[in-house]
Amino acid sequence: MAAYLVRRVLLMISLLLILSVAVFLLFNMLPGDPARLTCGKSCTEAVIEQNRQRLGYDDPPLTQYVKFMSGIFTGRVFSPESPEPIVCAAPCLGYSFNRHEQVLSLIVRAAPVTFWLAIGAFIIWIAVGVSLGIFAALRRGRWPDRLVLGVSLIGYSLPSFFFGLLLMFFVVIQWQWLPYPSYVSPFEDPVGFLQTMILPWIVLAILYAAFYMRLTRNQVLEVFNDDFVRTARAKGLPERTVVVKHALRAGLTPIVTAAGLDLAGLLGGAIISENIFNLPGLGALSVESITNSDLPLITGITLLTASLIIVANFIVDLLYAVVDPRVRLV
Amino acid sequence: MVGRSLRQIVWARLRRDKVAMLCLFIVTFMYAVAIFGPFIGGFFGLDPYKLDTATISDLGGRPVLPNGGISPQHPLGVEWGTGRDIFAQLIFGLRISLVIATSATFITVVLGTVIGIVAGYTGGLTDTLMGRLMDLILAFPFLLIILALSGVLTQRLTNLGVPEGNPSRILYLILVFSVFGWPYLARIVRGQVLSLREREFVEAAVAMGARRRRILFSEILPNLWAPILVYATLTLPAYIGLEAAVSFLGVGVLPPETTFGAMLANSVNYMNVVPTYLFIPGTVLVVLVVSFNLFGDAVRDALDPKAIH
Numbered sequence: 001m002a003a004y005l006v007r008r009v010l011l012m013i014s015l016l017l018i019l020s021v022a023v024f025l026l027f028n029m030l031p032g033d034p035a036r037l038t039c040g041k042s043c044t045e046a047v048i049e050q051n052r053q054r055l056g057y058d059d060p061p062l063t064q065y066v067k068f069m070s071g072i073f074t075g076r077v078f079s080p081e082s083p084e085p086i087v088c089a090a091p092c093l094g095y096s097f098n099r100h101e102q103v104l105s106l107i108v109r110a111a112p113v114t115f116w117l118a119i120g121a122f123i124i125w126i127a128v129g130v131s132l133g134i135f136a137a138l139r140r141g142r143w144p145d146r147l148v149l150g151v152s153l154i155g156y157s158l159p160s161f162f163f164g165l166l167l168m169f170f171v172v173i174q175w176q177w178l179p180y181p182s183y184v185s186p187f188e189d190p191v192g193f194l195q196t197m198i199l200p201w202i203v204l205a206i207l208y209a210a211f212y213m214r215l216t217r218n219q220v221l222e223v224f225n226d227d228f229v230r231t232a233r234a235k236g237l238p239e240r241t242v243v244v245k246h247a248l249r250a251g252l253t254p255i256v257t258a259a260g261l262d263l264a265g266l267l268g269g270a271i272i273s274e275n276i277f278n279l280p281g282l283g284a285l286s287v288e289s290i291t292n293s294d295l296p297l298i299t300g301i302t303l304l305t306a307s308l309i310i311v312a313n314f315i316v317d318l319l320y321a322v323v324d325p326r327v328r329l330v
Numbered sequence: 331m332v333g334r335s336l337r338q339i340v341w342a343r344l345r346r347d348k349v350a351m352l353c354l355f356i357v358t359f360m361y362a363v364a365i366f367g368p369f370i371g372g373f374f375g376l377d378p379y380k381l382d383t384a385t386i387s388d389l390g391g392r393p394v395l396p397n398g399g400i401s402p403q404h405p406l407g408v409e410w411g412t413g414r415d416i417f418a419q420l421i422f423g424l425r426i427s428l429v430i431a432t433s434a435t436f437i438t439v440v441l442g443t444v445i446g447i448v449a450g451y452t453g454g455l456t457d458t459l460m461g462r463l464m465d466l467i468l469a470f471p472f473l474l475i476i477l478a479l480s481g482v483l484t485q486r487l488t489n490l491g492v493p494e495g496n497p498s499r500i501l502y503l504i505l506v507f508s509v510f511g512w513p514y515l516a517r518i519v520r521g522q523v524l525s526l527r528e529r530e531f532v533e534a535a536v537a538m539g540a541r542r543r544r545i546l547f548s549e550i551l552p553n554l555w556a557p558i559l560v561y562a563t564l565t566l567p568a569y570i571g572l573e574a575a576v577s578f579l580g581v582g583v584l585p586p587e588t589t590f591g592a593m594l595a596n597s598v599n600y601m602n603v604v605p606t607y608l609f610i611p612g613t614v615l616v617v618l619v620v621s622f623n624l625f626g627d628a629v630r631d632a633l634d635p636k637a638i639h
Contacts, residue, residue: 015462015465015466015469018462018466019466019469022466022470026475026479027478153620153623153624153627154620156623157567157571157616157619157620157623158616158619159571159574159575159615159616159619160575161574161575161578161591161594162574162594162612162615162616165594165597165598165601165608165612166608166612168601169601169602169605169608173601173602174605265471268471268474269471269474271473271474271477271579272473272575272578272579275579286471286474286477286478287477287579290474290477290478293481298474298478301474302470302471302474302475302478305471305474306469306470306471307469309468309469309471310465310469313465313469
């Protein structure tokens, strides 16, 4: 167990390192002058040159990478010689010259929106998806099963942005059941918060729930064929115990994996839903940063989002052992 | 009793499935429309680029007739501001959507299959490195990357000699979908190869001194058609949706060309006045994707009727 843990942590760290190199190369080494992008259209060569030095874009790539990475752990100072140096304390993900703000503080400001969006949708899709999946599996081949499968197929065939636009059109514009979405914190205005979030939650939840219904159903059916379930039945355990304690516990492992990774992916920002429902989360922030060619911000968000997935991968692997008694970590 | 090949068996099973046949018809019809529609439509004066300013008002460019200007000349209405025919745009847009989704699926399948087979059969360091590469690619927020790299990489394709503008943009989408799509299939294929390579027929081929390429692609590959076919039929609709989603976000073909996503993105500006802009391309998109998915499911059932799904 300890050896497994150490190996898994080392693997995760090496993946994170490779990831940082990949993200860095992808965005910083592409053609185009990042220094030129730091100031708008009315820009003089002198300002560009000054920004290039301040941001360290005149350094060789390796130096830039080392500076970037050490900034995450020890913080860094941009343009130390100038009269107003920009101090970026650890963990420093960079500085957006476009917005004159640290990348991390921009991310921290947008993160709660995405967090609430992801968590709310997650709860709905797990509750709906897993319970309907089990329900369908227990009635295999009969009409409730077919209904669930049909709903699931339509759910994942419906492009989420089209479904989102449909909801916007009917619920907000046509019937005016809800006001036009504008984000407020749940602690300031709980009602307004729910009114804003309910539609994006539904859109995201339906997309994922459709997939989880199938996954759960297939998983449960597969486990029902396993020997240990037959044994449990043969022992004369009540059907309820067989389903809940034996079959579900073993069948849920892949669902835990999928759920962990999907939640992590969503926490990095739901670009389409945030776009349609006017939510100022990480997805909206990343789209804005792309529109403004704000390289430090794009790099920061991508690195953070991808790291989330890698860390989630690690946690999910550990959870395996907890959920499924058959898994031994060696 | 005559022996039947797997293809005959699968086809016979599919023929019995009415839903699958209907979906196959819809899908074939859509491809036919995408391929021949623009030629045939041309004879009837179907032109997605022709501005018909008579159908829109002088102020603001709103279609004069209700429901987005639906009339005998323009059965699905006209575009706001230009008066271009929506029906013609749909047919031309369908062509671009299908070109992108079909080519991207093809490249994804080739990449995923080859890499999956090689990684699974070779094992060892190659397998480990491929596995890590897949982990890395799957960790990337690909929608974000598609948006972020579109400007620079489209330009780079243009510099490499691809015609400027939409051809470069279309090729970019095809390539970027493939690059982020192959690991899923490669994982499936690798898993299958791991068990296939222990089978007797592979051992026999090795003992006979067959070359590696022969073992990989003549001995092992034919056993993988079922999962590959199923994966391809389910990836294609996913790419149609993805293409619509990224063009909705502004990466994709530029006017006067259009796709479902571009039409839907455009509809947002007018949907409280002209909801047909939202409904028409959206409905066609959903019908197309649902048909593909249902057909993919049916193919999977036909290939493996005992499997649980």
